[in-house]
Amino acid sequence: MSVKDSILIYSGGLDSTTLLYEERDRVALAVTFGYGNNHAAREQACAEWHCQRLGIEHLVIDLAFMGRHFASSLTAGADAIPTGNYAEENMRSTVVPFRNGIMLSVACGLAESRGLKRVLMANHGGDHDVYPDCRPGFVRAMDAAMQAGTYDGVSLDAPYTNLSKAALVCRGAKLGIDYAHTYSCYRGGDRHCGQCATCLERQQAFREAGIADPTQYS
Amino acid sequence: MSVKDSILIYSGGLDSTTLLYEERDRVALAVTFGYGNNHAAREQACAEWHCQRLGIEHLVIDLAFMGRHFASSLTAGADAIPTGNYAEENMRSTVVPFRNGIMLSVACGLAESRGLKRVLMANHGGDHDVYPDCRPGFVRAMDAAMQAGTYDGVSLDAPYTNLSKAALVCRGAKLGIDYAHTYSCYRGGDRHCGQCATCLERQQAFREAGIADPTQYS
Numbered sequence: 038m039s040v041k042d043s044i045l046i047y048s049g050g051l052d053s054t055t056l057l058y059e060e061r062d063r064v065a066l067a068v069t070f071g072y073g074n075n076h077a078a079r080e081q082a083c084a085e086w087h088c089q090r091l092g093i094e095h096l097v098i099d100l101a102f103m104g105r106h107f108a109s110s111l112t113a114g115a116d117a118i119p120t121g122n123y124a125e126e127n128m129r130s131t132v133v134p135f136r137n138g139i140m141l142s143v144a145c146g147l148a149e150s151r152g153l154k155r156v157l158m159a160n161h162g163g164d165h166d167v168y169p170d171c172r173p174g175f176v177r178a179m180d181a182a183m184q185a186g187t188y189d190g191v192s193l194d195a196p197y198t199n200l201s202k203a204a205l206v207c208r209g210a211k212l213g214i215d216y217a218h219t220y221s222c223y224r225g226g227d228r229h230c231g232q233c234a235t236c237l238e239r240q241q242a243f244r245e246a247g248i249a250d251p252t253q254y255s
Numbered sequence: 256m257s258v259k260d261s262i263l264i265y266s267g268g269l270d271s272t273t274l275l276y277e278e279r280d281r282v283a284l285a286v287t288f289g290y291g292n293n294h295a296a297r298e299q300a301c302a303e304w305h306c307q308r309l310g311i312e313h314l315v316i317d318l319a320f321m322g323r324h325f326a327s328s329l330t331a332g333a334d335a336i337p338t339g340n341y342a343e344e345n346m347r348s349t350v351v352p353f354r355n356g357i358m359l360s361v362a363c364g365l366a367e368s369r370g371l372k373r374v375l376m377a378n379h380g381g382d383h384d385v386y387p388d389c390r391p392g393f394v395r396a397m398d399a400a401m402q403a404g405t406y407d408g409v410s411l412d413a414p415y416t417n418l419s420k421a422a423l424v425c426r427g428a429k430l431g432i433d434y435a436h437t438y439s440c441y442r443g444g445d446r447h448c449g450q451c452a453t454c455l456e457r458q459q460a461f462r463e464a465g466i467a468d469p470t471q472y473s
Contacts (some may be wrong), residue, residue, distance in 0.1 A: 049349040096318045102361070106316070128404075134367035138360040138404050142353055145322070149352035150326040170404035178400035185396050186356050186388035188347075 041065035043150045043155040043194075046140050047095070049084030051219045052197065053159040055209040059196075061072065061091050065153055072133060073104015075224035076113060083220045098143060107134055118223045122237045130169050131223060131234070134249060136191045137170035138179065141193060145183045146236050148191045161197040161205060163238060173198055202238060203245035210248050217251040228255045259371040261412075262366045264358050265313070267302030267438045270415065270458060271377035273427040277414075279309050283371055287357050288314045290351060291322015292331060295444035301438045316361060327354055336441045340455045344466035346385050349441060349452070351381060355388035356397060359411060363401045366409045374401065379415040379423060391416050420456060421463035428466050433470040446473045 038063040045101060047053045047067035057067060069084045071077045081097055081253065088095035119130060144156045164171035180193035211218065221239045222229040229236050231254035243250035257280040265271045265285035275285060287302045289295045299315055299437040306313035317464035337348060355378065362374045363417035382389035415423060429435065439457045447454050449472035 070402075096324070102318075103364070106314070106368070107364055121320045126361070133364070133404075134366035135360055135401070135404055135409075138400060139357070139364055142356040144362040146321070146325055146327070146351070146353035146357055150324070169406055172403065175400060175403040178396055178403050181399045182356060182393060182396035185390065185393040186353050188350075188387055191353075 039063050042145050042153055043157050044068060044151075044153055045071070045157040046144055046159070049082070049087070049219060050221050051103060051209070052161055052202065052205055054083070054214060054216070055205045055212075056157055056159040056197065057087055057093070057162050058209065058212045058214050059064055059093070061093065062153070064093055064157070066094045066096060066147070066151070068140075069095065069143055070100055070143070071097060072100040072107075072136065074133070074223075074225075075118065076220060076222060077095035078183050079220040079222075079225055081141050086218050091173075100109070100143075101141070102137065103133060103136075104144045109214065118233050118239075119230045122234050128234050132168060133172055137175070141179055141183065145187065145193075146189050147185045149189060151165075152189070154189060154191060156191060156193050156194065158195045159197055159205075160195055160212055161202055162199050163202050171198075201245070202242035206242045206246040208250055210246070215251070226255065230255055245255070257281050260364050260371050261375050262286060262355035262369075262371055263375040264377070265302050265306075265439060266304070267300070268439050269427070269434060269460070270379055270420065270423055272305055272432060272434070272437045273309070273423045273430075274375055274377040274415065275305055275390070276427065276430045277310070277343070278375055279311065281373070282311055282370070282375070284312045284314060284365070286358075286362055286365065286375055286390075287313065288355075288361070289315060289356065292320040292351070293336065294329050295443070297438040297440075297443055301436050301471055304436050316362075316364075319364065321351060321354075322359070328458065336451050338450045340452050342454065346452050349388060350469060353388055355386070355393070359397055362406060363409050363411075367405045367407060370407070372407060372409060374409060374411050375413055376413045377423075378413055379420055380417050381420050389416075419463070420458060420460035424460045424464040424466055428464070433469070435471075444473065448469050448473055 043063045045067045079089040182189040221235040223233045224230045261281045263285045378389035402408045439453040441451045442448045
């Protein structure tokens, strides 16, 4: 019998939805952060859908100050999002500085407030090139900071840190996850644009996994 | 000639005001966080006063979600604040879980957004017993997480980590800081209550430093 001892940082995208299902027995609370990002509303609707289905409490926390005070194309409207894949230098404009550090810190405080012991994050291997706060060294140091900075030693678990996005799709497909109800596109339109780096990465993950992509692209 | 390369986490209390003056040549931006704490308005007014005096940009960032979702007497109104000194077990109720981790993460993202290299925090040795996120181990780990999680390796500097509050008063007095324009009381009234742990600690610091306390207590 597993204990409900964890908080999941849950965007409603493909990666964190996979982790939600894999850890459903231990997730007491899933938290979606809004930070003025273009795709916030679409992501949150997906997150809500899965949490309701699994009977897991879902909390939305607004970090609106990030949209106001931080420099990133991800919070600057759909037209600011570059076209093309993550390998391109211009993707650096989508970085929201230290975003994962901020979300982890808030989740850590929330965990300690509720007597929970573990924070889950679904960063994966494909994130490393562009996002410093997805890399193994960051994960290790942040885990140490969270454990040192809380009474109960709240820990960080990021089990996908060295997995590819295709590997996540394989794991999720086995669990029967309906990925049509996940949202990735950085432009935030009704349908996935199919041209931004996250859309390209999503398509590639299904292709590499050999699993049909249920996403409707524009 | 020093470079303006730092952000200071600046409450408007005695400790961070001392650090503001000591590092005035390097502080490009002072950030005050509101998190639903009882004493926010009084602290912010003091922070504003010193920043105007020194010609340093001052930003207030609202973390209202902490007041709503976190468990702490510090955000639950003046009557919830216990009387007595920090040695008492009931002071644990004033802990806002992982508060410094959250403020540091936001300041780190803001630093990277603005091309700044360093975040300053004024935690001191007297904070260790009650607040895990003021201890040397936390400071070291958080510094490592910030450096790993940013492109430019934003660092954390907490120069008072092993100093007493009395030592800060001595340093500030030499710089001519007017401590009457700093606010500490956790109850947040017009005057310092003189009975809560922060008021007792403040009085003791001036006494130990052998410097007249300019504070008006109720």
